[in-house]
Amino acid sequence: MLANLRCDELSLQASVIRLSSRMMNDDFYVYGDQNVQVPAHLNFGKFILDRLRLKKDEIALELGETREKLTYKEFTQYAVNMSAALTKLGVGPGDIVAVGSEKRNEFVPTVLAIVFTGATYTPYDLKSGRAVLKHKISITQPKYFICSSFFWQTYSDILLSFDCIEKFITLDDGVDSVISIRTLVTNDVDINKFEPMQVQGQVDIAFILYSSGTTGMPKGVQLTHLNCILNSLPDDFSDESLQTAFLFGEWYHNYDTFMTYKFLALGRKIVYVNEAEPQTFLKSVQDCGVNIAFIVPSFVCYLSKAMEAEKYDLDSLKIIYSRSSPLHNKTIQRVKTRFPKLKNILQGYGMTEAGELTSESWGTKGCKAGSVGMASPGITLKVADPETRKTLGPNQTGEICLRGPVFMKGYIGVPPSKYLDEQGFFKTGDLGYYDDDKYFFIVERLKEILVYDGYKVAPLELETILQLHPGVREAGVVGKPAGVFGEEPTAFVVKQPGVEVTEKELIDYVATEVPPYMQLRGGVKFIQEMPRNPRGKLMRQHLREMLN
Secondary structure, eight states, X not given: OEEEEEGGGOOSSOHHHHHHHHHTOOTTOEEOOOEEEEETTOOHHHHHHHHHTTOSSSEEEEETTTTEEEEHHHHHHHHHHHHHHHHHHTOOTTOEEEEEOOSOTTHHHHHHHHHHTTOEEEEEOTXXXXXXXXXXXXXXXXXXXXXXXXXXXXXXXXXXXXXXXXXXXXXXXXXXXXXXXXXXXXXXXXXXXXXXXXXXXXXXXXXXXXXOOTTSSOOEEEEEHXXXXXXXXXXXXXXXXXXXXXXXXOTTSHHHHHHHHHHHHTTOEEEEOSSOOHHHHHHHHHHHTOSEEEEOHHHHHHHHHOGGGGGSOOTTOOEEEEOSSOOOHXXXXXXXXXXXXXXXXXXXXXXXXXXXXXXXXXXXXXXXXXXXXXXXXXXXXXXXXXXXXXEEOTTOOEEEEEESTTSOSEETTOOGGGTBOTTSOEEEEEEEEEOTTOOEEEEEEGGGOEEEXXXXXXXXXXXXXXXTSTTEEEEEEEEEEOGGXXXXXXXXXXXXXXXXXXXXXXXXXXXXXXOGGXXXXXXXXXXXXXXXXXXXXXXXXXXXXXXX
16 A cells, blocks of 8 residues: 655654744745655555565675675575574664675665664774774664674674674674674575564664764664655666666665665666775676766766776667766766767765755756756745745755655754754755746755855865866865965875876966965865775865865
8 A cells, every 4th residue: 555645745844843844935945846656554664575576586785896786685595594694683673783894795784674674774884994983883772783794893792892782793703792683594584575673764774874074973864664665766767777786885874774765775787896996897887888977076077088988888878877076067967978978977866864855856857967856846945035935936056955754763862953944945055046937956065165365165066177177087176275365276186097197287278267265275185095984075175184
C-alpha cells in the first residue's frame, strides 16, 4: 500500500513550528511536488527489501578495479542472513550499530542487515583520521561495532578505549578477539519469508550520518526511516537506458549512499572503485559499460582538458551527474563537444541534512546551463536576505533555506533553535537565487564570501574562471588579509600535467575576465594537490593556513 503525503504539512519538529509553517506561507516560497507517494509502512528496510526480491541473477554491485560482482540474489541473501545473525546476537530497536570498512561488496548489504533489525546504523570513515573518529564515537555512542580487518588494524586502540561498545564483529576471518560474522551465520534464511522489524517511520532513526565538518567538527545527523525512503525514491532515474551507474564517492556520505539505494530500488547495476582517480573512472566506464556517472567537478574539468581521456571508449556514457560545487557553463560545453555521445551533464545540490534539495532531473523545461535545477519533490525552498531575513523573490541573491519531511529529525545534542528560523526553515549557509522559471543557481557558501575594498567577491566564481585556463587542473581561492582593504583574492593552483603556466599569466588572464575588485591581488601559488575532504569539497581553511 502506498500513502500520499502532503509534504508541506509533515514536519518532524515541534507542533508550534508545524503550525507556523502552514500559517506563514509566502508568495516567494518555491515548492517541489508536494504529493509524494511512499509505502504506508514507512519502513526503509522493507521499502528496499521488497524491491531487492524482484531481482535474482542481475548484477547489483561491481568493484571496478577487480570486476568482483555481487548479484541481487547474493546481495539479498547476505543481508537477511546477517540480519538474522545480528538479531540472535541481541541487536534490535534502540541500539546503534557502527560500521567501519573500506568499500567492498559486503558493505551495503551489511548496512541493510542492521536496518532490518530495527537498530540504527552509523558509519565511520577509514580516512577521517583519529581525532574525528574519536569525536564521532563520542557523540553517537554505538553499542555494536562491525568492521573490516583493515579498519580494526588501523583503529583498534581507539575502539577498545570506548566502554559504550559492547561487542565487536568483523567482516573477515582471522581477527583475534573479535567475532567473525561468518561464524554467526549458520544457514540461509528464507528470503521470501523474512520481514524486517516493524518501526515508527516518522520517529525511529534509521541512519546517523555526519555533516561535512568544513566549519568545525562533524555533527551527527539523525535520519528517520521516512527521511531515508524519501531520499531513495528513484523516479528521476527511471530512464531504462541508465542500466549501469558509476559512483565516485564513499558510502559514508548522504549523496553516494542514497544514489546507491535509488539504483538498487530500480534493480540496476552499481559500479564503484576504492581509488577514486580519473583513470580508474575512465577505465570503469569503458570496461563496465557505465551509462550514468556520479562524479565531482574536478573530474568534469579533467574530461574537458585531458588528452588521455580520449584514449578510452566512453560511448556508453550518457549522463554525467556532478555535485559538491557548481560547474562553469564553458566547462560543460567543452565536455559535451569532446564526447558527442554524452547526452547531458546535470548538476545536483544537496546536503546530509535533507538529501537532494534540487535537481536538474526535475526541470520541467529541460536543463539550464549553470543551474542546479528545480526544487525536488517534498521540498519547500526560500531565499532569505542574510541580514534582515526577509524572503526574497526571483533573481535576488540570498541564503537558501529549506523545510519538508525529507529534512532530518535533528542534530545529536543541538537544539533546533540553533539551525531553524522562525518559520521552521533550515538555514543552509549557501548563497544563491532562483530565476523566473524557478531554476536555482548557487553562488557561494555564505561564510566564504570575501570582502575587498567594500566589494563582495565569491571565490567560487574566480575558481571556475581559473579552471577554464588550459594550464589549470584545479584552483582554490581564499582571502589574504590586506589591512583596511579587507582581503585580497589569492589563488592556489594545481597545474595541468605537461602544461607550463606562470603566476603572471594567470593573474593577467583573470584580470581580463573580471572587474578590478576581483583581480588576484594576493597572487597565485602553485601546489601539488588541492586539499579536499572525503566528499570532494575544497577545504579552504587549509589554504588559508598555507598563506602564513
